[in-house]
Amino acid sequence: MTSKLLHISTIGCQMNVYDANQISGVLAPLGYRGTDSIDTADMVVVNTCTIREKAEQKAFSFLGRLAKIKSAKPALIIAVGGCVAQQEGEAILKRMPHVDLVFGTHAIFRLPDMVRRIESSRCRIVDVRLSDRIDVDRPMTGPQTDGQVSAFITIMRGCDNYCTYCVVPHVRGREASRHPDRILEEIRLHVQRGVREVTLLGQNVNSYGNKEGLCTFAELLERVNAVDGLGRIRFTTSHPKDLSEDLIQSFGRLEKLCRHIHLPVQSGNDEILRRMNRRYTRRAYIDKIARLRTVCPDIAITSDFIVGFPGESDRQFKATLDLIEKVRFDGLFAFMYSDRPNAPAAGYSGKLNESVKKERLQALLDLQATITRQKYNSLIGHIFRVLVDGPSRGTSADPHSPASPQIRWSGRSSANHIIHFSVPDRHPLNNELLTGNFADIMIEGAHAHSLWGRLIDDSMDDRPGKGETTIAA
Numbered sequence: 001m002t003s004k005l006l007h008i009s010t011i012g013c014q015m016n017v018y019d020a021n022q023i024s025g026v027l028a029p030l031g032y033r034g035t036d037s038i039d040t041a042d043m044v045v046v047n048t049c050t051i052r053e054k055a056e057q058k059a060f061s062f063l064g065r066l067a068k069i070k071s072a073k074p075a076l077i078i079a080v081g082g083c084v085a086q087q088e089g090e091a092i093l094k095r096m097p098h099v100d101l102v103f104g105t106h107a108i109f110r111l112p113d114m115v116r117r118i119e120s121s122r123c124r125i126v127d128v129r130l131s132d133r134i135d136v137d138r139p140m141t142g143p144q145t146d147g148q149v150s151a152f153i154t155i156m157r158g159c160d161n162y163c164t165y166c167v168v169p170h171v172r173g174r175e176a177s178r179h180p181d182r183i184l185e186e187i188r189l190h191v192q193r194g195v196r197e198v199t200l201l202g203q204n205v206n207s208y209g210n211k212e213g214l215c216t217f218a219e220l221l222e223r224v225n226a227v228d229g230l231g232r233i234r235f236t237t238s239h240p241k242d243l244s245e246d247l248i249q250s251f252g253r254l255e256k257l258c259r260h261i262h263l264p265v266q267s268g269n270d271e272i273l274r275r276m277n278r279r280y281t282r283r284a285y286i287d288k289i290a291r292l293r294t295v296c297p298d299i300a301i302t303s304d305f306i307v308g309f310p311g312e313s314d315r316q317f318k319a320t321l322d323l324i325e326k327v328r329f330d331g332l333f334a335f336m337y338s339d340r341p342n343a344p345a346a347g348y349s350g351k352l353n354e355s356v357k358k359e360r361l362q363a364l365l366d367l368q369a370t371i372t373r374q375k376y377n378s379l380i381g382h383i384f385r386v387l388v389d390g391p392s393r394g395t396s397a398d399p400h401s402p403a404s405p406q407i408r409w410s411g412r413s414s415a416n417h418i419i420h421f422s423v424p425d426r427h428p429l430n431n432e433l434l435t436g437n438f439a440d441i442m443i444e445g446a447h448a449h450s451l452w453g454r455l456i457d458d459s460m461d462d463r464p465g466k467g468e469t470t471i472a473a
């Protein structure tokens with residue numbers, strides 16, 4: 001079989017990163033191997049995102065640039081996958097004559113047939129069929145890259161929540177969960193290849209298995225926790241309305257479950273939450289945070305916010321700032337509201353102009369930056385167990401920067417802080433063996449988005465530890 005080169009360009013969330021791995025897995029038997037270079041590729045897959053208008057524009061401008069490459073190399077196959085493909089379908093072929101294939105979010109396993117047909121007859125194909133359930137009999141392709149410390153595992157797809165601003169239910173289809181046995185098989189395969197940490201993915205992992213009558217998400221976590229050789233478990237994303245007491249208890253019970261939860265709240269005002277169709281109140285959210293902190297006092301809590309939802313008044317926005325001050329998140333992502341096709345909020349009155357949205361976004365980010373700085377500074381002197389994920393690129397404010405004869409490494413704490421540390425370059429630990437191991441790091445300083453510190457002697461091994469911090473003597 002002739003070897004051909006495949007370039008996959010991924011925009012968007014972790015689901016797309018996972019899907020990219022599946023795409024390279026299903027195309028490998030056709031002779032495709034991955035390349036970072038578009039110029040040498042025989043096929044380019046653009047794995048798109050449409051969560052906000054900007055992401056969609058990014059996909060189209062990238063696709064636009066490919067037209068030139070295709071005209072110089074007509075044999076190149078250009079395929080568009082992901083959420084923009086699902087949303088726009090046939091329209092992409094009409095708008096972009098250089099595109100050969102548009103495949104939706106449920107079409108990945110039909111890719112080999114479609115690519116074979118294009119290779120033999122140069123036809124153009126659109127496949128955006130959605131199905132109601134995950135085809136459990138289909139083998140997942142397994143890890144395509146070796147040497148990874150962390151891996152994403154999709155445990156479910158789709159969403160039935162229909163938040164009024166959101167395009168996801170329209171482009172990822174109805175919620176459907178994979179069978180736990182398949183998930184565990186895939187995790188074991190990753191662990192055999194050296195993965196130490198998995199992140200379980202779904203739009204709303206808290207409702208995992210409900211529809212199909214599989215186990216609950218807390219029960220799934222329990223089974224994943226028992227996988228030998230696995231060091232850490234993370235998951236994302238959780239919907240506050242479905243965060244069960246059972247799951248909250250898991251943070252106290254499961255030693256491999258990282259002390260971090262991403263719990264998107266979107267707004268701190270009840271009327272806005274109602275109009276977003278979030279189905280919880282500000283009070284209910286605050287109560288869940290309190291429960292989490294009771295069960296696991298050092299749990300890190302991060303969130304997503306949308307500013308400038310249609311009709312959001314100044315007072316309602318202030319309620320969001322007030323919630324941020326009350327909860328004191330460990331980090332957050334904030335977005336300006338963006339109209340999406342098929343999302344009901346696109347038809348709501350009271351749209352705010354871009355400058356108001358920008359101002360609110362900035363105010364929110366400034367507030368969080370202050371909280372993050374205070375939180376980070378309070379961590380100086382603490383010791384964190386870190387999973388080392390590889391050598392890191394340097395930042396100048398760090399006295400351990402690579403200008404000195406040191407090699408910088410980076411990893412993450414259980415609470416998901418990014419932590420850099422250095423080891424003298426002739427130190428016996430400075431080889432690939434560091435990657436994928438755990439080490440205790442004493443925090444000595446903070447950047448805006450990361451911490452740096454010193455390796456505690458003899459603390460490097462393959463044991464994840466409990467992950468809690470201790471104050472240095």
Ligand code: 5AD
Nearest residue numbers: 165166264304305306335336337338
């Ligand atoms: N406009 C702005 N932000 C959005 N998000 C989802 N849809 C929109 C939209 N239409 C944000 C939410 C969600 C995150 C993934 O993206 O905060 O949690």
Ligand code: SF4
Nearest residue numbers: 159161162163166168
């Ligand atoms: Fe979108 Fe809401 Fe579903 Fe999240 S829970 S994917 S915001 S509809």
